[in-house]
Amino acid sequence: MKKILALVLALALVLSCASALAAKVGVSMPTKDLQRWNQDGEYMEKLLTEAGFEAELQYASNDVPTQLNQVETMIDDGCEVIVIAAIEGSSLGAALDKAAEKGVKVIAYDRLLMDNANVDYYATFDNFKVGVVQGEFVEKALDLANAAGPFTFEFTAGDPGDNNAGFFFNGAMSVLKKYIDEGKIVVTSGQTEFADVATPTWKTDVAQKRAEDILTANYADGKKIDAWVCSNDSTALGVTNALEDNYDVDTLGWPIITGQDCDIANTKNMIAGKQSMSVFKDTRTLAAQVVKMVGQILAGETVDVNDEETYNNNVKVVPSFLCDPVFANAENYKTILIDSGYYTEDQLQ
Structure with a gap:
């Protein structure tokens, strides 16, 4: 009986891990018109995939109705967490309400989602x-x-x-x-x-x-x-x-x-x-932090935040994780951008 119970528990653990690994995560980016959103989206998709999640990445062409539709589709597709970099912070209320009804957690990415209580976390720079x-x-x-x-x-x-x-x-x-x-x-x-x-x-x-x-x-x-x-x-x-x-x-x-x-x-x-x-x-830092937060949400763990005072979206103060920015100029760009692997020399020729 003990052996059977052990096997059952082991099987349950395997199935639980498989379920977690198969979790679908939506990533909604505002546009491909700006270089940084392409980098953010692609890098986050890569990290999510490497972490064992199924990533659904969409770009909304700077059109609010398109982004609203894309986020609602992600919810319908079974995404358990959705990361949103909003085109306009106050325009996704219907999707956020739908996410809450379905038990989908929402992380606002670099742009705070405004005027709605159904924003679980915010990840950005200071x-x-x-x-x-x-x-x-x-x-x-x-x-x-x-x-x-x-x-x-x-x-x-x-x-x-x-x-x-x-x-x-x-x-x-x-x-x-x-x-x-x-x-x-x-x-x-x-x-x-x-x-x-x-x-x-x-x-x-x-x-x-x-x-x-x-x-x-x-x-x-x-x-x-x-x-x-x-x-x-x-x-x-x-x-x-x-x-x-x-x-x-x-x-x-x-x-x-x-x-x-x-x-x-x-x-x-x-x-x-x-x-x-x-x-x-360094959006690699921000994307990595968000993927970590996604994993913590899906595992039922405490989610890392370091600011619970600053970012009020007019309905609530959204628990946030803030990364630190630095500046680059002609004197230090090689150290900041090239030595770190963000760019290659050829890209800046």
Whole structure:
């Protein structure tokens, strides 16, 4: 009898492990238009597969109804956990409600899902710190604490539909606003509020058009720009494109331009002296953390979080895991990006 019981228990354990290994996990990414989402999706799919899960990866072409439909289909397909990087944080309520009804756990990935209680966890980088890193880089580069000034600045922020965009902008402003108030920083366009400097869907061409308008209206007389604080690389690329065609960089030099994500085009611009820095959020670290959280959820274990205070989605404070960002520039990009295996030398030629 003891042998039979042992065999039954062993068989149950094998079946339990097989069930866990066969668990399906949905990954909903916003778009393939930005390099980073391709990297995030592909790397997470790879890690999930290596961990023994069945991964269902979808990209939503920056179309909210498409993402809503994709997430609902993942639920119908039997996904037990769904990881969502939202196009617009408040637009997936119906899918989140459906997930809760079906017992499906939801992890918000790098963009907080807003206005719904059915968000179980959030995994991201310290988004306020991203902005702080950008602000401190500019502060140090211009020696704002000691230099007389005034210095001329412009700002380009991110998508108002992305909860992170406000954190990035406010983080940078936490460093720079005092210099604006003192008159040491002068924003010639007068655009210093998030609503005025935001870039819908983070699009390069939208950022470029706004930058061109600012340059035409405020800098046609050859006035120098000391810094243009951009929240990420797609917007920084738009600003750089506008400056190349509408600003005398040969005479005035490039302003300090910040960014985020270390996209290939922007890293090449850093090497060429056009963009000054980009905050590097190693998405391999974030993806690995999310896969770990997925495993903990499915195993019924305590899920790793390190922040249970900051990220309120207007309904609840979502338990979060925050990874630390660093910055890359022309001096350290080889160590940060190439030596770590994130890019090869050939990709940056």
